[in-house]
Amino acid sequence: MDGKQDTLQHHENVQVSYKYDSGFHGQYFEEFFGFNPYEYWPFRLIFILLGYATIVVPAYLVIRFVKKKYSENSVDFSSNFFRRFLKLFAIGTPEASFNLILSEGKCDDTKNLVNTRPGERNRSWLTRDGPILAFYFVGIQLNFVSMGFFQERIVTVGYPRVDNVLVVEPFGDAQFLVLVNRIVALVLCCLYFIHDYRNQPVHVPPLFKHSFCSLSNTLSSWCQYEALKFVSFPAMTVCKASKLIPTMLMGRIVRNKSYSARDYVTAVILVIGACSFFLSNQTDLKKSSSVTTISGIILMAGYLAFDSFTPNWQKKLFDCKPQVSKTQMMLGVNTFSAILCFGSLLEQGTLFSSIEYALSHDGFSRDLFLLSLSGACGQVFIYAIIKQFGPEVLAVIMTLRQIFSIVLSSLYFSHPLSITEKLIISHRTPSWLLQDGFEGWWEKRTYRLVVLI
Numbered sequence: 404m405d406g407k408q409d410t411l412q413h414h415e416n417v418q419v420s421y422k423y424d425s426g427f428h429g430q431y432f433e434e435f436f437g438f439n440p441y442e443y444w445p446f447r448l449i450f451i452l453l454g455y456a457t458i459v460v461p462a463y464l465v466i467r468f469v470k471k472k473y474s475e476n477s478v479d480f481s482s483n484f485f486r487r488f489l490k491l492f493a494i495g496t497p498e499a500s501f502n503l504i505l506s507e508g509k510c511d512d513t514k515n516l517v518n519t520r521p522g523e524r525n526r527s528w529l530t531r532d533g534p535i536l537a538f539y540f541v542g543i544q545l546n547f548v549s550m551g552f553f554q555e556r557i558v559t560v561g562y563p564r565v566d567n568v569l570v571v572e573p574f575g576d577a578q579f580l581v582l583v584n585r586i587v588a589l590v591l592c593c594l595y596f597i598h599d600y601r602n603q604p605v606h607v608p609p610l611f612k613h614s615f616c617s618l619s620n621t622l623s624s625w626c627q628y629e630a631l632k633f634v635s636f637p638a639m640t641v642c643k644a645s646k647l648i649p650t651m652l653m654g655r656i657v658r659n660k661s662y663s664a665r666d667y668v669t670a671v672i673l674v675i676g677a678c679s680f681f682l683s684n685q686t687d688l689k690k691s692s693s694v695t696t697i698s699g700i701i702l703m704a705g706y707l708a709f710d711s712f713t714p715n716w717q718k719k720l721f722d723c724k725p726q727v728s729k730t731q732m733m734l735g736v737n738t739f740s741a742i743l744c745f746g747s748l749l750e751q752g753t754l755f756s757s758i759e760y761a762l763s764h765d766g767f768s769r770d771l772f773l774l775s776l777s778g779a780c781g782q783v784f785i786y787a788i789i790k791q792f793g794p795e796v797l798a799v800i801m802t803l804r805q806i807f808s809i810v811l812s813s814l815y816f817s818h819p820l821s822i823t824e825k826l827i828i829s830h831r832t833p834s835w836l837l838q839d840g841f842e843g844w845w846e847k848r849t850y851r852l853v854v855l856i
Contacts, residue, residue, distance in 0.1 A: 441753075444629050444698060451578060451625065454747025455618065466611055469493035495609040536792065539784050543800050546781035553774035554580075558631040562764035572760075574767060577628030579757035581621055582744035583771055588779035589737040596730050606731055608723055613735030616716040621740045623709035626702045633699030642703050643801075649711035650798040657715040658722075714785070714794035721790045729786040737782075 440446035469489050472478040480490035490496075557580065561571040596603070630639055648671065654660040717736075720727050748754035761768050788797045 444632075444702070447629075448625075450751050451747050454750045455743050457750060458743060458746050459614075459618075462611065462614070465489070466493040466609075491606070492610045496605055496607050532791075536788075536796075539788050540800055542784040543781065543788075546777045546784065547801070550774060550777040550781060553770050553777065554628065555631060557767070557770055557774060558628055562767045565763055565765050568765065572764065574757075574760055574764075575632075576748075576753055576757045577625050578744055578748055579754070580628055580771065580774070581624045582741060582748060584624070584775040584778045585621075585737045585740040585744060587772070587775035588733065588782055589741055591779050592730060592733045592737060596734055599730065603728055603730060604725055606727065607725055608720060608727065610735060612720060613732070614739040616713045616720075617736045617739035618743065619709040619712045619716070620736060621743055623706050623713065626706035626709065630699055630702035630706060633696070633702065639699075639703060643706070643710075646707050646711055646801070647795075647798045649707045650715065650794055653711040653715045654794065657712065658719050711798075714789050714797055717786065718789050718794050726790070729783070729790055732786050732790075733782055 440450070469480075470493055473480065473490065473494050478486065480486045480494075557574060558577070559573075561573040564570045564572065627639075634642075648667075651660075651662050651666065655662070717732060720732065745754070748757070761771065785797060788800065
Protein backbone atom coordinates (compact mmCIF):
# COMPACT_ATOMS: atom_id res chain seq x y z
CA MET A 404 0.00 0.00 0.00
CA ASP A 405 2.96 2.30 0.38
CA GLY A 406 3.85 2.29 -3.32
CA LYS A 407 2.12 2.11 -6.64
CA GLN A 408 1.78 -1.64 -6.45
CA ASP A 409 1.19 -4.20 -3.74
CA THR A 410 4.17 -6.41 -3.02
CA LEU A 411 4.49 -9.81 -1.44
CA GLN A 412 7.74 -11.24 -0.17
CA HIS A 413 7.52 -14.83 1.06
CA HIS A 414 11.07 -15.87 0.32
CA GLU A 415 14.28 -14.16 1.16
CA ASN A 416 15.19 -13.06 -2.36
CA VAL A 417 11.92 -13.37 -4.24
CA GLN A 418 9.43 -10.56 -4.61
CA VAL A 419 6.14 -10.70 -6.48
CA SER A 420 4.55 -7.48 -7.73
CA TYR A 421 0.86 -7.15 -8.50
CA LYS A 422 -0.27 -4.85 -11.29
CA TYR A 423 -3.97 -4.14 -11.46
CA ASP A 424 -6.30 -3.22 -14.28
CA SER A 425 -7.46 0.34 -13.69
CA GLY A 426 -11.09 -0.46 -14.59
CA PHE A 427 -13.72 2.21 -15.17
CA HIS A 428 -13.22 3.96 -11.83
CA GLY A 429 -9.44 3.81 -12.03
CA GLN A 430 -9.37 5.59 -15.38
CA TYR A 431 -11.14 8.60 -13.90
CA PHE A 432 -8.86 8.63 -10.85
CA GLU A 433 -5.74 8.42 -12.99
CA GLU A 434 -6.99 11.25 -15.16
CA PHE A 435 -7.89 13.63 -12.32
CA PHE A 436 -5.67 12.53 -9.40
CA GLY A 437 -2.71 10.91 -11.14
CA PHE A 438 -2.82 7.46 -9.51
CA ASN A 439 -4.56 4.13 -9.97
CA PRO A 440 -6.76 3.39 -6.92
CA TYR A 441 -6.86 -0.32 -7.77
CA GLU A 442 -3.25 -0.56 -6.64
CA TYR A 443 -4.42 0.00 -3.05
CA TRP A 444 -6.61 -2.60 -1.37
CA PRO A 445 -8.81 -0.12 0.60
CA PHE A 446 -9.92 1.45 -2.68
CA ARG A 447 -10.53 -1.97 -4.19
CA LEU A 448 -12.72 -2.83 -1.19
CA ILE A 449 -14.65 0.44 -1.50
CA PHE A 450 -15.36 -0.17 -5.18
CA ILE A 451 -16.47 -3.72 -4.40
CA LEU A 452 -18.87 -2.50 -1.72
CA LEU A 453 -20.23 0.17 -4.07
CA GLY A 454 -20.84 -2.53 -6.65
CA TYR A 455 -22.66 -4.64 -4.07
CA ALA A 456 -24.74 -1.62 -3.06
CA THR A 457 -26.13 -1.25 -6.59
CA ILE A 458 -27.62 -4.72 -6.14
CA VAL A 459 -28.45 -4.72 -2.42
CA VAL A 460 -30.24 -1.35 -2.29
CA PRO A 461 -32.77 -2.12 -5.09
CA ALA A 462 -33.33 -5.57 -3.57
CA TYR A 463 -34.03 -3.96 -0.19
CA LEU A 464 -36.59 -1.63 -1.74
CA VAL A 465 -38.29 -4.56 -3.47
CA ILE A 466 -38.45 -6.46 -0.17
CA ARG A 467 -39.99 -3.47 1.60
CA PHE A 468 -42.57 -3.08 -1.17
CA VAL A 469 -43.54 -6.77 -1.22
CA LYS A 470 -43.83 -6.93 2.57
CA LYS A 471 -46.07 -3.88 2.58
CA LYS A 472 -48.37 -5.29 -0.11
CA TYR A 473 -48.45 -8.67 1.62
CA SER A 474 -49.41 -7.16 4.98
CA GLU A 475 -52.12 -5.08 3.31
CA ASN A 476 -53.34 -8.18 1.43
CA SER A 477 -53.76 -5.97 -1.62
CA VAL A 478 -51.96 -8.19 -4.14
CA ASP A 479 -52.64 -11.79 -5.12
CA PHE A 480 -49.13 -13.24 -5.04
CA SER A 481 -50.32 -16.59 -6.38
CA SER A 482 -51.65 -15.21 -9.66
CA ASN A 483 -48.49 -15.74 -11.75
CA PHE A 484 -44.91 -17.02 -11.55
CA PHE A 485 -43.32 -13.59 -11.09
CA ARG A 486 -45.51 -12.70 -8.11
CA ARG A 487 -44.98 -16.12 -6.55
CA PHE A 488 -41.23 -15.61 -6.87
CA LEU A 489 -41.45 -12.16 -5.26
CA LYS A 490 -43.34 -13.65 -2.34
CA LEU A 491 -40.84 -16.48 -1.97
CA PHE A 492 -37.98 -13.97 -2.15
CA ALA A 493 -39.29 -11.42 0.36
CA ILE A 494 -41.80 -13.34 2.51
CA GLY A 495 -41.10 -17.04 2.08
CA THR A 496 -43.87 -19.58 2.65
CA PRO A 497 -44.89 -19.08 6.29
CA GLU A 498 -48.27 -20.71 5.69
CA ALA A 499 -46.53 -24.06 5.19
CA SER A 500 -44.53 -23.87 8.40
CA PHE A 501 -47.10 -25.30 10.80
CA ASN A 502 -47.98 -28.30 8.65
CA LEU A 503 -44.34 -29.10 8.01
CA ILE A 504 -43.51 -29.02 11.71
CA LEU A 505 -46.28 -31.51 12.41
CA SER A 506 -45.16 -33.79 9.58
CA GLU A 507 -41.53 -33.85 10.70
CA GLY A 508 -42.18 -36.12 13.69
CA LYS A 509 -39.42 -34.32 15.53
CA CYS A 510 -40.12 -36.10 18.81
CA ASP A 511 -39.29 -39.58 17.49
CA ASP A 512 -35.61 -39.38 18.37
CA THR A 513 -36.26 -38.06 21.86
CA LYS A 514 -38.72 -40.87 22.51
CA ASN A 515 -36.11 -43.41 21.53
CA LEU A 516 -33.59 -41.77 23.84
CA VAL A 517 -35.97 -41.77 26.76
CA ASN A 518 -36.67 -45.47 26.36
CA THR A 519 -33.00 -46.47 26.30
CA ARG A 520 -30.45 -46.73 29.06
CA PRO A 521 -27.61 -44.16 29.27
CA GLY A 522 -24.98 -46.71 28.22
CA GLU A 523 -27.03 -47.83 25.24
CA ARG A 524 -27.67 -44.20 24.31
CA ASN A 525 -23.92 -43.46 24.23
CA ARG A 526 -23.19 -46.56 22.14
CA SER A 527 -25.98 -45.73 19.70
CA TRP A 528 -24.62 -42.21 19.32
CA LEU A 529 -21.10 -43.49 18.67
CA THR A 530 -22.24 -45.93 16.00
CA ARG A 531 -24.67 -43.45 14.41
CA ASP A 532 -22.94 -40.05 14.52
CA GLY A 533 -19.32 -41.09 15.06
CA PRO A 534 -18.64 -42.46 11.56
CA ILE A 535 -20.54 -39.54 10.02
CA LEU A 536 -18.41 -36.95 11.81
CA ALA A 537 -15.24 -38.86 10.95
CA PHE A 538 -16.28 -38.85 7.28
CA TYR A 539 -16.96 -35.11 7.41
CA PHE A 540 -13.59 -34.56 9.07
CA VAL A 541 -11.69 -36.41 6.33
CA GLY A 542 -13.68 -34.61 3.64
CA ILE A 543 -12.84 -31.22 5.13
CA GLN A 544 -9.14 -32.04 5.34
CA LEU A 545 -8.85 -33.33 1.78
CA ASN A 546 -10.79 -30.51 0.14
CA PHE A 547 -9.64 -27.49 2.11
CA VAL A 548 -5.99 -28.44 2.38
CA SER A 549 -6.07 -28.74 -1.42
CA MET A 550 -7.94 -25.45 -1.65
CA GLY A 551 -5.37 -23.69 0.54
CA PHE A 552 -2.58 -25.04 -1.64
CA PHE A 553 -4.13 -23.71 -4.85
CA GLN A 554 -4.96 -20.39 -3.16
CA GLU A 555 -1.33 -19.79 -2.39
CA ARG A 556 -0.26 -21.11 -5.79
CA ILE A 557 -2.51 -18.67 -7.65
CA VAL A 558 -1.97 -15.60 -5.48
CA THR A 559 1.76 -15.84 -4.77
CA VAL A 560 3.19 -17.49 -7.91
CA GLY A 561 2.90 -16.01 -11.39
CA TYR A 562 1.90 -17.81 -14.59
CA PRO A 563 3.77 -17.74 -17.93
CA ARG A 564 2.10 -16.22 -20.94
CA VAL A 565 0.98 -18.60 -23.67
CA ASP A 566 2.66 -16.54 -26.40
CA ASN A 567 5.90 -16.08 -24.43
CA VAL A 568 6.71 -18.56 -21.66
CA LEU A 569 9.61 -16.39 -20.49
CA VAL A 570 7.17 -13.71 -19.33
CA VAL A 571 5.67 -14.66 -15.96
CA GLU A 572 2.87 -12.46 -14.64
CA PRO A 573 0.96 -12.73 -11.33
CA PHE A 574 -2.82 -12.58 -11.00
CA GLY A 575 -4.19 -9.91 -8.67
CA ASP A 576 -8.02 -9.85 -8.81
CA ALA A 577 -9.19 -11.78 -5.74
CA GLN A 578 -12.87 -11.15 -6.44
CA PHE A 579 -12.67 -12.98 -9.77
CA LEU A 580 -11.37 -16.04 -7.92
CA VAL A 581 -14.37 -15.84 -5.60
CA LEU A 582 -16.74 -15.53 -8.58
CA VAL A 583 -15.39 -18.63 -10.34
CA ASN A 584 -15.43 -20.56 -7.08
CA ARG A 585 -19.10 -19.73 -6.54
CA ILE A 586 -20.06 -20.48 -10.16
CA VAL A 587 -18.52 -23.96 -10.00
CA ALA A 588 -20.24 -24.61 -6.67
CA LEU A 589 -23.52 -23.32 -8.10
CA VAL A 590 -23.33 -25.60 -11.15
CA LEU A 591 -22.66 -28.68 -9.02
CA CYS A 592 -25.42 -27.71 -6.61
CA CYS A 593 -27.94 -27.15 -9.40
CA LEU A 594 -27.19 -30.55 -10.91
CA TYR A 595 -27.76 -32.26 -7.57
CA PHE A 596 -30.83 -30.13 -6.84
CA ILE A 597 -32.43 -31.18 -10.13
CA HIS A 598 -31.62 -34.82 -9.39
CA ASP A 599 -33.00 -34.65 -5.83
CA TYR A 600 -35.78 -32.12 -6.41
CA ARG A 601 -38.61 -34.39 -5.22
CA ASN A 602 -36.95 -34.92 -1.85
CA GLN A 603 -36.39 -31.23 -1.12
CA PRO A 604 -38.55 -29.69 1.62
CA VAL A 605 -40.62 -26.55 1.16
CA HIS A 606 -38.37 -23.51 1.59
CA VAL A 607 -40.13 -21.60 4.38
CA PRO A 608 -37.71 -18.70 5.16
CA PRO A 609 -37.55 -15.86 2.62
CA LEU A 610 -34.83 -16.33 0.04
CA PHE A 611 -33.20 -12.99 0.78
CA LYS A 612 -31.99 -14.29 4.16
CA HIS A 613 -29.36 -16.30 2.31
CA SER A 614 -27.86 -13.02 1.13
CA PHE A 615 -26.55 -12.15 4.61
CA CYS A 616 -24.25 -15.16 4.87
CA SER A 617 -23.56 -14.88 1.15
CA LEU A 618 -22.26 -11.33 1.56
CA SER A 619 -20.16 -12.23 4.60
CA ASN A 620 -18.84 -15.36 2.87
CA THR A 621 -17.84 -13.40 -0.23
CA LEU A 622 -16.09 -10.69 1.77
CA SER A 623 -14.29 -13.24 3.96
CA SER A 624 -12.98 -15.00 0.85
CA TRP A 625 -11.85 -11.67 -0.62
CA CYS A 626 -10.04 -10.72 2.60
CA GLN A 627 -8.36 -14.12 2.64
CA TYR A 628 -7.05 -13.81 -0.92
CA GLU A 629 -5.90 -10.24 -0.36
CA ALA A 630 -4.18 -11.12 2.93
CA LEU A 631 -1.99 -13.64 1.11
CA LYS A 632 -0.38 -10.70 -0.68
CA PHE A 633 0.89 -9.28 2.61
CA VAL A 634 1.52 -12.21 4.97
CA SER A 635 3.00 -15.66 4.48
CA PHE A 636 0.65 -18.61 4.24
CA PRO A 637 1.90 -20.31 7.45
CA ALA A 638 1.42 -17.09 9.43
CA MET A 639 -2.05 -16.63 7.95
CA THR A 640 -3.17 -20.19 8.64
CA VAL A 641 -2.11 -20.06 12.28
CA CYS A 642 -3.97 -16.78 12.72
CA LYS A 643 -7.01 -18.38 11.09
CA ALA A 644 -6.68 -21.21 13.58
CA SER A 645 -7.68 -18.75 16.29
CA LYS A 646 -11.09 -18.01 14.79
CA LEU A 647 -12.72 -19.92 17.65
CA ILE A 648 -13.03 -16.68 19.66
CA PRO A 649 -14.84 -14.66 16.95
CA THR A 650 -17.00 -17.71 16.24
CA MET A 651 -18.01 -17.79 19.91
CA LEU A 652 -18.64 -14.03 19.98
CA MET A 653 -20.73 -14.18 16.82
CA GLY A 654 -22.61 -17.12 18.27
CA ARG A 655 -23.48 -14.93 21.22
CA ILE A 656 -24.59 -12.05 19.00
CA VAL A 657 -26.34 -13.92 16.19
CA ARG A 658 -27.77 -16.96 17.99
CA ASN A 659 -27.74 -15.77 21.62
CA LYS A 660 -25.61 -18.78 22.54
CA SER A 661 -23.97 -18.59 25.94
CA TYR A 662 -20.49 -19.78 26.92
CA SER A 663 -18.85 -20.10 30.31
CA ALA A 664 -15.93 -17.97 31.49
CA ARG A 665 -13.69 -21.02 31.23
CA ASP A 666 -14.60 -21.33 27.56
CA TYR A 667 -13.44 -17.78 26.85
CA VAL A 668 -10.25 -18.13 28.93
CA THR A 669 -9.25 -21.29 27.07
CA ALA A 670 -9.94 -19.63 23.73
CA VAL A 671 -7.85 -16.58 24.70
CA ILE A 672 -4.91 -18.85 25.54
CA LEU A 673 -5.15 -20.33 22.07
CA VAL A 674 -5.12 -16.87 20.51
CA ILE A 675 -1.96 -15.98 22.44
CA GLY A 676 -0.31 -19.02 20.89
CA ALA A 677 -1.33 -17.91 17.41
CA CYS A 678 -0.08 -14.37 17.99
CA SER A 679 3.27 -15.66 19.22
CA PHE A 680 3.65 -17.64 16.00
CA PHE A 681 2.79 -14.57 13.94
CA LEU A 682 5.25 -12.37 15.83
CA SER A 683 7.99 -15.00 15.54
CA ASN A 684 7.78 -14.51 11.77
CA GLN A 685 8.93 -10.88 12.08
CA THR A 686 12.22 -11.66 10.35
CA ASP A 687 10.29 -11.81 7.09
CA LEU A 688 7.94 -8.99 7.91
CA LYS A 689 10.71 -6.53 8.70
CA LYS A 690 11.78 -6.67 5.07
CA SER A 691 8.42 -5.27 4.03
CA SER A 692 7.01 -1.94 5.07
CA SER A 693 5.07 -1.43 8.29
CA VAL A 694 2.09 -0.41 6.16
CA THR A 695 2.22 -3.80 4.44
CA THR A 696 2.29 -5.57 7.81
CA ILE A 697 -0.67 -3.55 9.07
CA SER A 698 -2.55 -4.28 5.86
CA GLY A 699 -2.11 -8.00 6.38
CA ILE A 700 -3.33 -7.78 9.97
CA ILE A 701 -6.39 -5.70 9.02
CA LEU A 702 -7.33 -8.06 6.20
CA MET A 703 -6.94 -11.09 8.45
CA ALA A 704 -9.13 -9.41 11.09
CA GLY A 705 -11.75 -8.78 8.42
CA TYR A 706 -11.55 -12.40 7.34
CA LEU A 707 -12.05 -13.64 10.90
CA ALA A 708 -15.02 -11.34 11.49
CA PHE A 709 -16.86 -12.22 8.27
CA ASP A 710 -15.97 -15.90 8.41
CA SER A 711 -17.25 -16.27 11.98
CA PHE A 712 -20.57 -14.64 11.10
CA THR A 713 -21.27 -16.95 8.14
CA PRO A 714 -21.63 -20.34 9.92
CA ASN A 715 -23.54 -18.83 12.84
CA TRP A 716 -26.10 -17.26 10.51
CA GLN A 717 -26.37 -20.50 8.55
CA LYS A 718 -26.88 -22.42 11.79
CA LYS A 719 -29.63 -19.96 12.69
CA LEU A 720 -31.39 -20.77 9.41
CA PHE A 721 -30.86 -24.49 9.94
CA ASP A 722 -32.40 -24.22 13.42
CA CYS A 723 -35.60 -22.74 12.00
CA LYS A 724 -38.52 -25.13 11.82
CA PRO A 725 -38.85 -26.65 9.32
CA GLN A 726 -35.19 -26.89 8.50
CA VAL A 727 -33.63 -25.68 5.29
CA SER A 728 -31.88 -28.51 3.45
CA LYS A 729 -28.14 -28.45 2.83
CA THR A 730 -28.78 -28.27 -0.91
CA GLN A 731 -31.10 -25.27 -0.53
CA MET A 732 -28.56 -23.52 1.68
CA MET A 733 -25.72 -24.11 -0.77
CA LEU A 734 -27.87 -23.07 -3.72
CA GLY A 735 -29.03 -19.87 -2.05
CA VAL A 736 -25.63 -18.76 -0.78
CA ASN A 737 -23.78 -19.41 -4.04
CA THR A 738 -26.51 -17.78 -6.14
CA PHE A 739 -26.34 -14.53 -4.20
CA SER A 740 -22.53 -14.66 -4.08
CA ALA A 741 -22.27 -15.15 -7.84
CA ILE A 742 -24.70 -12.28 -8.50
CA LEU A 743 -22.84 -9.92 -6.16
CA CYS A 744 -19.39 -10.75 -7.57
CA PHE A 745 -20.51 -10.69 -11.20
CA GLY A 746 -22.28 -7.35 -10.80
CA SER A 747 -19.35 -5.78 -8.97
CA LEU A 748 -16.74 -6.99 -11.47
CA LEU A 749 -18.89 -5.89 -14.39
CA GLU A 750 -19.38 -2.41 -12.95
CA GLN A 751 -15.69 -2.02 -12.18
CA GLY A 752 -14.74 -3.10 -15.69
CA THR A 753 -12.30 -5.77 -14.47
CA LEU A 754 -14.29 -8.88 -15.40
CA PHE A 755 -13.11 -9.16 -19.00
CA SER A 756 -9.49 -8.39 -18.16
CA SER A 757 -9.52 -11.29 -15.67
CA ILE A 758 -11.02 -13.59 -18.30
CA GLU A 759 -8.35 -12.44 -20.76
CA TYR A 760 -5.66 -13.30 -18.20
CA ALA A 761 -7.14 -16.79 -17.76
CA LEU A 762 -7.05 -17.38 -21.52
CA SER A 763 -3.56 -16.00 -22.08
CA HIS A 764 -1.61 -17.61 -19.21
CA ASP A 765 -0.63 -21.25 -19.16
CA GLY A 766 -1.83 -23.32 -16.19
CA PHE A 767 -3.97 -20.62 -14.57
CA SER A 768 -7.34 -21.98 -15.72
CA ARG A 769 -6.41 -25.47 -14.53
CA ASP A 770 -5.42 -24.29 -11.05
CA LEU A 771 -8.46 -22.02 -10.85
CA PHE A 772 -10.80 -24.91 -11.68
CA LEU A 773 -9.15 -27.22 -9.14
CA LEU A 774 -9.34 -24.44 -6.54
CA SER A 775 -13.04 -23.94 -7.25
CA LEU A 776 -13.81 -27.66 -7.35
CA SER A 777 -12.16 -28.32 -4.00
CA GLY A 778 -13.96 -25.32 -2.51
CA ALA A 779 -17.32 -26.47 -3.89
CA CYS A 780 -16.89 -29.99 -2.52
CA GLY A 781 -15.75 -28.54 0.78
CA GLN A 782 -18.95 -26.50 1.02
CA VAL A 783 -20.98 -29.71 1.07
CA PHE A 784 -19.12 -30.90 4.16
CA ILE A 785 -19.32 -27.46 5.79
CA TYR A 786 -23.10 -27.23 5.51
CA ALA A 787 -23.49 -30.81 6.71
CA ILE A 788 -21.37 -30.14 9.80
CA ILE A 789 -23.12 -26.85 10.61
CA LYS A 790 -26.55 -28.42 10.30
CA GLN A 791 -25.83 -31.57 12.30
CA PHE A 792 -23.14 -30.53 14.80
CA GLY A 793 -23.01 -26.71 14.89
CA PRO A 794 -20.49 -23.97 13.98
CA GLU A 795 -18.26 -24.63 17.01
CA VAL A 796 -17.43 -28.14 15.78
CA LEU A 797 -16.77 -26.68 12.33
CA ALA A 798 -14.39 -24.12 13.85
CA VAL A 799 -12.45 -26.88 15.59
CA ILE A 800 -12.23 -29.07 12.48
CA MET A 801 -11.17 -26.09 10.35
CA THR A 802 -8.56 -25.30 13.00
CA LEU A 803 -7.12 -28.80 12.83
CA ARG A 804 -6.75 -28.62 9.07
CA GLN A 805 -4.42 -25.62 9.50
CA ILE A 806 -1.74 -28.03 10.70
CA PHE A 807 -1.81 -29.93 7.42
CA SER A 808 -1.97 -26.69 5.41
CA ILE A 809 1.10 -25.28 7.17
CA VAL A 810 3.11 -28.46 6.59
CA LEU A 811 2.15 -28.65 2.90
CA SER A 812 2.82 -24.94 2.33
CA SER A 813 6.20 -25.07 4.07
CA LEU A 814 7.30 -28.11 2.07
CA TYR A 815 6.12 -27.00 -1.39
CA PHE A 816 6.69 -23.24 -1.24
CA SER A 817 9.84 -23.48 0.95
CA HIS A 818 8.53 -21.31 3.77
CA PRO A 819 11.22 -21.43 6.45
CA LEU A 820 9.87 -22.34 9.88
CA SER A 821 12.04 -21.12 12.71
CA ILE A 822 12.70 -23.19 15.82
CA THR A 823 10.27 -20.95 17.69
CA GLU A 824 7.54 -21.55 15.12
CA LYS A 825 8.09 -25.32 15.22
CA LEU A 826 7.86 -25.27 19.01
CA ILE A 827 4.65 -23.25 18.84
CA ILE A 828 3.11 -25.68 16.35
CA SER A 829 4.09 -28.67 18.48
CA HIS A 830 2.73 -26.86 21.54
CA ARG A 831 -0.50 -25.77 19.88
CA THR A 832 -1.28 -29.11 18.26
CA PRO A 833 -2.38 -30.80 21.51
CA SER A 834 -4.07 -27.59 22.62
CA TRP A 835 -6.03 -27.51 19.34
CA LEU A 836 -7.05 -31.09 19.98
CA LEU A 837 -8.05 -30.33 23.54
CA GLN A 838 -9.76 -27.02 22.97
CA ASP A 839 -13.10 -28.84 22.86
CA GLY A 840 -12.54 -29.96 26.42
CA PHE A 841 -14.44 -26.92 27.58
CA GLU A 842 -16.41 -27.82 30.63
CA GLY A 843 -19.79 -27.20 29.04
CA TRP A 844 -18.90 -28.62 25.65
CA TRP A 845 -17.28 -31.81 26.91
CA GLU A 846 -20.64 -33.02 28.10
CA LYS A 847 -21.76 -33.00 24.46
CA ARG A 848 -20.58 -36.26 22.97
CA THR A 849 -19.99 -34.65 19.58
CA TYR A 850 -16.87 -32.89 20.80
CA ARG A 851 -15.41 -36.02 22.33
CA LEU A 852 -15.19 -37.58 18.91
CA VAL A 853 -13.54 -34.46 17.48
CA VAL A 854 -10.82 -34.81 20.10
CA LEU A 855 -10.39 -38.51 19.31
CA ILE A 856 -10.04 -37.72 15.61
